[in-house]
Amino acid sequence: MEIPRLSRRRFLGLTAAAGVAAVLGVPLLKREASLAQERPKARYALIIDTTKCTGCGACIEACRLRNHLPEGVSYIRRIVKGNERNPRFLMIQCQHCANPPCATVCPTHATYRREDGVVLIDERLCVGCKYCMQACPYQARIFDEERGVADKCWLCLPWVLGGGLPACVEACIPGARLFGRADDPQSEVAQLIASGRAKPLHPEFGTDPSILFYVIEEE
Amino acid sequence: MQTAWGWLPAIYLFLGGMGAGALLVAAAFEFYGKRYQYDFCPTALVGATVPGPLVILGTLLLIFDLGAGRREPWRIFYMFTHFSSVMTWGVWLLTLFIPVSLIYGFLEILDAFPAARQWLRTRRWLRWTAFLWNLPLRRTKRVFAGIGSVLAVGVAIYTGILLSAVGPAIPFWSTRVLPFIPIPMMPVLFLVSALSTGMGLTVDLVATLAIGPMEQRVKSLPWIHMAFIGVETLLLGMLLITALVNGGSAAQSAREIIAGTHAVVFWVLIVLPGFIFPFVVHAYAAGLGRHSLVSGVGSGVGIVVAGLFLRYLILVSGIPAAL
Ligand code: SF4
Ligand code: SF4
Numbered sequence: 001m002e003i004p005r006l007s008r009r010r011f012l013g014l015t016a017a018a019g020v021a022a023v024l025g026v027p028l029l030k031r032e033a034s035l036a037q038e039r040p041k042a043r044y045a046l047i048i049d050t051t052k053c054t055g056c057g058a059c060i061e062a063c064r065l066r067n068h069l070p071e072g073v074s075y076i077r078r079i080v081k082g083n084e085r086n087p088r089f090l091m092i093q094c095q096h097c098a099n100p101p102c103a104t105v106c107p108t109h110a111t112y113r114r115e116d117g118v119v120l121i122d123e124r125l126c127v128g129c130k131y132c133m134q135a136c137p138y139q140a141r142i143f144d145e146e147r148g149v150a151d152k153c154w155l156c157l158p159w160v161l162g163g164g165l166p167a168c169v170e171a172c173i174p175g176a177r178l179f180g181r182a183d184d185p186q187s188e189v190a191q192l193i194a195s196g197r198a199k200p201l202h203p204e205f206g207t208d209p210s211i212l213f214y215v216i217e218e219e
Numbered sequence: 220m221q222t223a224w225g226w227l228p229a230i231y232l233f234l235g236g237m238g239a240g241a242l243l244v245a246a247a248f249e250f251y252g253k254r255y256q257y258d259f260c261p262t263a264l265v266g267a268t269v270p271g272p273l274v275i276l277g278t279l280l281l282i283f284d285l286g287a288g289r290r291e292p293w294r295i296f297y298m299f300t301h302f303s304s305v306m307t308w309g310v311w312l313l314t315l316f317i318p319v320s321l322i323y324g325f326l327e328i329l330d331a332f333p334a335a336r337q338w339l340r341t342r343r344w345l346r347w348t349a350f351l352w353n354l355p356l357r358r359t360k361r362v363f364a365g366i367g368s369v370l371a372v373g374v375a376i377y378t379g380i381l382l383s384a385v386g387p388a389i390p391f392w393s394t395r396v397l398p399f400i401p402i403p404m405m406p407v408l409f410l411v412s413a414l415s416t417g418m419g420l421t422v423d424l425v426a427t428l429a430i431g432p433m434e435q436r437v438k439s440l441p442w443i444h445m446a447f448i449g450v451e452t453l454l455l456g457m458l459l460i461t462a463l464v465n466g467g468s469a470a471q472s473a474r475e476i477i478a479g480t481h482a483v484v485f486w487v488l489i490v491l492p493g494f495i496f497p498f499v500v501h502a503y504a505a506g507l508g509r510h511s512l513v514s515g516v517g518s519g520v521g522i523v524v525a526g527l528f529l530r531y532l533i534l535v536s537g538i539p540a541a542l
Contacts, residue, residue, distance in 0.1 A: 127286070
């Protein structure tokens with residue numbers, strides 16, 4: 001009787017230790033170092049001028065192609081506002097909130113915000129619970145059924161860090177999308193924001209969008 | 220209409236609520252001594268034994284509804300780690316509730332069936348459990364009933380906070396108790412509904428089936444249950460009125476429920492079987508001091524079914540805020 005009892009206790013102990021280690025070890029998991037750290041000082045801004053936007057959807061398609069999304073899926077979606085004779089188009093994608101509810105409700109550490117304000121999903125940590133999709137007031141998130149993880153606009157971060165542009169900005173035919181660094185007071189985006197013409201969408205949600213701004217003509 | 224959460228989360232919220240409610244009923248019977256009035260108390264037996272399996276089933280459904288977490292189950296451990304998330308609180312609550320309720324149920328079985336105790340004691344391979352037999356059974360059971368009750372209240376409330384925590388994204392889910400009281404309605408409604416479905420299961424259904432319609436032992440129970448149904452009706456009415464007053468997509472949700480796409484579910488599968496019918500037959504039962512077979516089984520089944528459809532209704536009628 002003595003020997004099996006000892007080994008049982010040992011086994012239980014090992015199991016418990018492994019469980020505790022697994023739980024404690026999770027927060028120590030490193031994010032992809034390049035995306036989490038690089039150039040944290042920048043403050044990006046993407047301004048969509050709805051008075052120029054024709055709703056053609058070139059950005060939607062360019063986003064789809066660059067991010068290898070399936071047919072009909074994109075991080076950007078189009079909302080039609082205004083009336084039939086004078087339609088206005090509102091292109092919606094992740095607003096990169098400074099106070100992102102998607103990150104607050106995420107039960108894992110999958111959704112996080114970089115120091116420069118870009119909100120990202122570490123898909124190795126995502127369990128696919130879809131809570132973030134419920135909590136985003138801009139409905140900016142989509143679900144990747146194939147991999148079972150949440151997905152959204154990531155500002156084409158690797159391109160931006162390499163000095164390039166997000167695909168949607170490159171593709172915009174009437175030039176309604178402006179991208180730049182808001183921390184540079186000379187930049188066009190900084191001036192538009194300072195002039196008060198470019199404003200965050202629905203500030204009343206309280207999520208404090210920090211990268212996407214819209215120029216909307218009041219009627 | 221939100222489409223990310225459908226039937227599986229609805230069933231899971233329902234099972235969590237009903238399991239928590241049933242355990243609370245059993246614990247109340249335990250602490251008020253009703254459990255020991257007679258030799259055999261089916262309400263306490265079912266209320267103690269059923270919550271564990273119900274919540275396990277609910278948790279399995281929750282896991283089954285995950286994306287990557289279902290295929291790579293070790294990712295579920297990550298869900299214990301982010302404490303700003305209500306879902307993380309829920310995962311902890313479920314993790315604690317399940318073993319406590321299982322132990323409580325096990326002790327209740329040992330208490331109710333001396334034969335089970337005897338059987339366990341005479342197994343050779345269980346000899347290492349001998350230390351257990353020196354514990355005072357009922358006092359140990361009470362400890363677990365007490366811890367279980369605290370966790371049960373947590374589980375029932377959490378199922379509501381899970382929804383209300385989405386804030387402005389889905390205004391109907393974050394509707395307040397009253398426009399000027401900053402307490403969300405969903406946790407309150409779900410707690411009361413959890414108690415009502417728990418009583419529907421353990422008292423109306425099980426007690427009527429087990430000890431027969433002629434003998435309703437706790438005379439005040441129909442009154443208490445009527446009070447719960449009344450409060451729940453009031454809360455549901457307040458939810459719809461507050462949502463209508465708030466306007467926007469919350470009002471749209473309320474209109475869909477009252478007279479729109481979800482009206483049939485609301486009136487025929489929730490209000491009628493879960494509110495009107497049980498209230499009427501409970502009034503009758505309160506007068507008589509006992510349930511008839513029809514009133515007991517009917518309101519038990521009705522309340523449980525309505526509880527399930529209530530969770531489903533609230534999930535499907537969540538409409539994202541307009542942009
Ligand atoms: S727009 Fe939505 S997904 Fe993007 S940061 Fe804000 S809440 Fe999160
Ligand atoms: S789906 Fe993924 S990113 Fe979204 S809340 Fe769940 S774990 Fe977090």
